[in-house]
Amino acid sequence: MKKRVLILFNKKDSEKSIGSKQYEDLYLYASEKGIEFCRASIDDYDLKNNFFREVQFFDGAKWFIEKNVKPDLVLDKSPYEIGEERKKIREYISAKYVFVNDLKISRVLSDKWETYKEFENFSPKTILIENDHDFENINLLKTEEIVLKPRSGSGGKDVKIIKKIDFSGNKLQFPFIAQEMVNAEKGIAGLVDGPHDLRIIFKNSTPFYAFLRIPPKGKLIANVSKGGKVKVVPINKIPENILDQARFISEKMSEFQSKFFSIDFIVDNEQKPWMLEMNSRPGLILEDEELEYKEYFYDNLLDFLLSI
Numbered sequence: 001m002k003k004r005v006l007i008l009f010n011k012k013d014s015e016k017s018i019g020s021k022q023y024e025d026l027y028l029y030a031s032e033k034g035i036e037f038c039r040a041s042i043d044d045y046d047l048k049n050n051f052f053r054e055v056q057f058f059d060g061a062k063w064f065i066e067k068n069v070k071p072d073l074v075l076d077k078s079p080y081e082i083g084e085e086r087k088k089i090r091e092y093i094s095a096k097y098v099f100v101n102d103l104k105i106s107r108v109l110s111d112k113w114e115t116y117k118e119f120e121n122f123s124p125k126t127i128l129i130e131n132d133h134d135f136e137n138i139n140l141l142k143t144e145e146i147v148l149k150p151r152s153g154s155g156g157k158d159v160k161i162i163k164k165i166d167f168s169g170n171k172l173q174f175p176f177i178a179q180e181m182v183n184a185e186k187g188i189a190g191l192v193d194g195p196h197d198l199r200i201i202f203k204n205s206t207p208f209y210a211f212l213r214i215p216p217k218g219k220l221i222a223n224v225s226k227g228g229k230v231k232v233v234p235i236n237k238i239p240e241n242i243l244d245q246a247r248f249i250s251e252k253m254s255e256f257q258s259k260f261f262s263i264d265f266i267v268d269n270e271q272k273p274w275m276l277e278m279n280s281r282p283g284l285i286l287e288d289e290e291l292e293y294k295e296y297f298y299d300n301l302l303d304f305l306l307s308i
Contacts, residue, residue, distance in 0.1 A: 080110035
């Protein structure tokens with residue numbers, strides 16, 4: 001019997017899987033390997049009966065709905081910060097089902113301030129701005145340019161790189177973080193010239209997939225949603241000092257047995273790696289530049305899910 005893995009989203013329209021060929025390919029590929037993927041939203045959960053009222057499946061030709069489903073495992077793709085009612089329902093789901101990632105680790109990986117507090121020694125100096133009184137703390141940052149980021153979120157949304165002296169006119173919605181800028185113009189020796197960030201994806205404590213994100217010419221923010229380009233990097237090509245730091249960070253989370261997550265690094269001009277942030281919900285859909293690695297990525301994802 002196939003293992004039924006439900007991908008959990010925040011609400012019904014929060015992920016456009018219907019009609020996505022890559023999702024269809026993933027579901028079909030997984031079916032051949034012993035996993036039956038399906039998807040539902042937090043809103044679909046029935047608290048009284050502990051099942052999902054409506055769940056979407058793909059049979060190789062069409063998407064269809066199955067009712068009253070109890071999966072073997074729930075793979076959480078909902079944003080960590082959601083409305084209080086949905087948050088309570090998600091906590092209930094996590095208590096009733098095998099749930100990945102554990103919400104405790106999701107909090108550390110998704111909240112950029114919590115990530116910084118946990119891994120301060122590996123990160124650029126960062127401060128939390130919760131109100132106007134915190135503005136004076138901006139002087140604790142020593143670089144002329146600083147990075148402003150929402151406390152949570154992904155895709156580079158609302159991220160700004162500004163001169164520190166211009167901070168007062170570039171506030172974000174409270175709370176947000178301000179971080180020292182890492183000069184990375186020299187890139188990573190042997191991998192990339194110029195600004196970048198490097199994402200390494202882990203299954204449990206094993207790094208298995210990595211890619212560079214390279215910003216458009218003249219820009220510094222590398223997110224794909226901001227025009228960045230992706231370049232896959234085999235794990236054995238990553239400099240050992242970066243891998244050593246990535247593994248050390250992963251080992252710090254060893255209390256959580258089953259975890260699927262990523263770490264984003266930047267490497268300064270002295271080739272020292274700095275952890276920028278972490279992600280508790282790495283994407284399952286690859287960019288066009290990654291498609292030749294699709295089966296390799298899927299195989300590792302499926303091996304991870306089958307091991308739980």
